[in-house]
Amino acid sequence: MARRTAYDALRAVDSSDAYLNLALPRLLSERGLAGRDAALATELANGTARRQGSYDSFLASCVEGGTAALQPEVLTALRMGAHQLLSMRVPAHAAVGTSVELVRDAVGERPVRLVNAVLRRIGGRPFDSWVNSTAPRRDEDPVGHLVVRHSHPRWVVAAYLAALGDLGSVEDLLVADNVAPEVALVVRPGLMDVEALCSQNTTPDGSVASAVRRGRWSPYAAILAGGDPASLAAVRGGRAGVQDEGSQLAALAASRVPVAGRDTRWLDLCAGPGGKAALLTGVARERGAVVIAGERRPHRARLVGSALRAYPGPPAVAVADGTRPP
Secondary structure, eight states: OHHHHHHHHHHHHHHHOOOHHHHHHHHHHHTTOOHHHHHHHHHHHHHHHHTHHHHHHHHHTTSTTOGGGSOHHHHHHHHHHHHHHHHSOOOHHHHHHHHHHHHHHHTOSTTHHHHHHHHHHHTTSOHHHHHHHHSOOTTTOHHHHHHHHHTOOHHHHHHHHHHHOOHHHHHHHHHHHTSOOOEEEEEOTTTOOHHHHHHOOBOTTSOBOOOEEEOSSOTTEEEEOSSOGGGSHHHHTTSEEEOOHHHHHHHHHHHTSOOSSOOOEEEESSOTTOHHHHHHHHHHHHTTOEEEEEESSHHHHHHHHHHTTTSSSOOOEEEOOTTSOO
């Protein structure tokens, strides 16, 4: 069940433009996964997504026609299998066998032999060996090499290099960027403060949930040590939400830019799924301003409305193209 849950969450990201940090907790809750099963599903989903660029490079060298020749459903299973073989302490026979069964159950019998053969080949060599055989040579294309080794888009690596000017510093940054993050929460200004959130660490049945502590960078942040954020009443009620501290700081920086004239209406041009819009709404309300959240896709606009649900009054959300704001 843990592997199928991770698979379904990743398929939702690929096929429905879902957000993994929203889709996975929902599936874990719906299927009653907790403890070790929930931890396995979380590592499978998040780790596979984090290293997808590297795994796609490796898999492309094992399949005639590359990854584009594979059914999307099969490719997702192969990525998960590669993650278990190359980045987790899962025995090879278990990683291959469970991936085969996952494909058989989700897709059918036809691709089973391919999945078995490809994953046996992937498991025959360690991660670094695959990097050395599929990535550009470091001395010929250092950016391309880092792209494959650290699973980042080329434009991101190139931008880091332009900003830092040193490949060693860029690689240190990429390594840090791939460290599994802790779950960061944000309180909605005007609805709750961080101290209150840190004290509300009990589940609906009265049992103690994972500890919540104050964040490091944002004045509105708290860190959840583990478990499902939805176990916290503040998150369920919309007074707090899941949002990493970097995202919080980006919103706060935007809110502090000096403007000429009246500072009473703020427009979020690309608001989905709503984390920044909710934080900005709280900050704006404290200043007597209002945030209008624009989102081009209706289902993402609905997510914005959900993020704003705890604030009084109807949310100011418009389904609109940010390049032609209403």
